[in-house]
Amino acid sequence: MAKTLEHIPLSAPSAGGLRSLLAYSDMLRNFVRKDIQVRYQGAALGFLWSLINPLVMIGLYVFVFSDVFKSTLPNYPLYLMAGLLHWNLFSQITGQSCDTLLANAGLVKKIYFPRLLVPISSVVFNVVLWLLAIALLFILYPFLGGKLHPVLAAYPVVLLFFLAFTFGVTLILSVLNVLFRDLKHLVDVILLFLFWVTPIVYQYHRIPPHLRELFALSPLVDYVLIFRGILYSGQLPDWHILAMAVAWTVASLALGLFIFNRYADSLVERL
Amino acid sequence: MRSLPDEVVQVEHVSKDFILHHNRVDSLKGKVVGLFKDRWRTRHEHFHALSDVSFTVRRGEAIGLMGRNGSGKSTLLQVIAGILKPTSGRVITRGRVAPLIELGVGFHPELTGEENVYLNASLYGFRNKDVRTRFDDIVEFSELAHFIDTPVKNYSSGMYMRLAFAIAVHLEPDVLLADEILAVGDAAFQEKCHDRIASLRRNGMSIVLVSHNEQQVRDFCNSFVRLDGGRVVETGTFRTKTAHAG
Numbered sequence A: 001m002a003k004t005l006e007h008i009p010l011s012a013p014s015a016g017g018l019r020s021l022l023a024y025s026d027m028l029r030n031f032v033r034k035d036i037q038v039r040y041q042g043a044a045l046g047f048l049w050s051l052i053n054p055l056v057m058i059g060l061y062v063f064v065f066s067d068v069f070k071s072t073l074p075n076y077p078l079y080l081m082a083g084l085l086h087w088n089l090f091s092q093i094t095g096q097s098c099d100t101l102l103a104n105a106g107l108v109k110k111i112y113f114p115r116l117l118v119p120i121s122s123v124v125f126n127v128v129l130w131l132l133a134i135a136l137l138f139i140l141y142p143f144l145g146g147k148l149h150p151v152l153a154a155y156p157v158v159l160l161f162f163l164a165f166t167f168g169v170t171l172i173l174s175v176l177n178v179l180f181r182d183l184k185h186l187v188d189v190i191l192l193f194l195f196w197v198t199p200i201v202y203q204y205h206r207i208p209p210h211l212r213e214l215f216a217l218s219p220l221v222d223y224v225l226i227f228r229g230i231l232y233s234g235q236l237p238d239w240h241i242l243a244m245a246v247a248w249t250v251a252s253l254a255l256g257l258f259i260f261n262r263y264a265d266s267l268v269e270r271l
Numbered sequence B: 001m002r003s004l005p006d007e008v009v010q011v012e013h014v015s016k017d018f019i020l021h022h023n024r025v026d027s028l029k030g031k032v033v034g035l036f037k038d039r040w041r042t043r044h045e046h047f048h049a050l051s052d053v054s055f056t057v058r059r060g061e062a063i064g065l066m067g068r069n070g071s072g073k074s075t076l077l078q079v080i081a082g083i084l085k086p087t088s089g090r091v092i093t094r095g096r097v098a099p100l101i102e103l104g105v106g107f108h109p110e111l112t113g114e115e116n117v118y119l120n121a122s123l124y125g126f127r128n129k130d131v132r133t134r135f136d137d138i139v140e141f142s143e144l145a146h147f148i149d150t151p152v153k154n155y156s157s158g159m160y161m162r163l164a165f166a167i168a169v170h171l172e173p174d175v176l177l178a179d180e181i182l183a184v185g186d187a188a189f190q191e192k193c194h195d196r197i198a199s200l201r202r203n204g205m206s207i208v209l210v211s212h213n214e215q216q217v218r219d220f221c222n223s224f225v226r227l228d229g230g231r232v233v234e235t236g237t238f239r240t241k242t243a244h245a246g
Ligand SMILES: Nc1ncnc2c1ncn2[C@@H]1O[C@H](COP(=O)(O)OP(=O)(O)O)[C@@H](O)[C@H]1O
Pocket: A268, A269, A270, B018, B019, B020, B047, B049, B067, B068, B069, B070, B071, B072, B073, B074, B075, B076
């Protein structure tokens, strides 16, 4: 027996795939605006709160590593920020996106819209909050000892790949979280672990040589090395690190989209 | 008006099974312990919420879905809306389908009435610019002009429903799927809702109306489908009512 369901969304007759997503671009906008508004309502500093957390973190690490551990790395604050800000982006998105489907269960069970919009809006929301922090980095860039290298031009492309990688992870986690509701706690632990096995606050070559190969398997290590290469050293790392990052991104996005498209609809009845 | 084929909703041999998870544990710990301990294991049971349901809704037609609690009415609406996938069979819909399974879905209490109008309408796939052109009508219909810029958490439940309903009837869908939501507000407002729906129907809108209330179904619909235990047990038409025009 046929199993198709020819469903035509409300305002986009005969739309499918990408076109139907585009038809919902205003929903995405309204959704993200709502999340930001609700989050910072009544907060005197409003949006600025999204800066305070990373600034405090950076201040603490700079103090611990420059003054306590006497790190001799030149321009340590820039070194730190280049890695830390991108780590923050990843950990905030994955940490908060786990339960997007559950958090929006009421909607998803009562209105039909492309389900992909739920994780997309969660990612966009976190990226918007993060933009302030990265803008600050670029404003401070010359004062932190950053130079205008041609390789800076690669930054937007790398950022896009990094976001695509993170989005893929988000898709996988948001589906798994419906089946295992305590996944978020596990993700928090894994994030903590990943933070310390990624050379963000310390240098890559401080990792004992026999462990380096192992650490380098982590896509976060690859991306941190690339971001720091661009923003701190002024040169891209080895091609094999770039290749690994691209491979991870393709794998994560492909698996994430596959799992999400395959299971998101049937998960609705389990929400 | 767009030219659509006459059959706007075709439900063809639709069955929907739910897997009932007795003793369900959705935690990692539960799943792991369940491997060893019987008491923690989830038992699965296939539950037939809908079995071989077929019917057709034509343009401008209003069909009443009746049946006791748990007979599968809401599930059927969710399948028609595309929210749930049928286990077998298929549904073909033509035009815009607006499921009103609950009023005010997606309203956020902290946002103002106005912000919620845009948010809610966009969930149904409406562009903000299209909502803007209808905004005054929506506000006027809801009779909430004075409160539209205050957060909806301060609305009474009647006001909340009025706003939600006003949005719904201004989406101008081709098919409205309404799940026991037509008892909104006071008698005067209900009258207004009924008039609005009647005028939308004259323009060719179809309705699938879920209701307990036989009289309401009689007032609104030209035919009905009665479900029991997920099966169609009775279908019929109301001869006195012919709202078909268009
Ligand atoms: N997501 C679900 N998972 C399991 N069972 C469900 C789910 N949704 C509905 N059911 C079951 O399907 C049956 C039909 O429910 P429903 O369609 O809501 O009935 P009605 O709207 O006619 O009262 C009920 O027995 C209900 O418990």
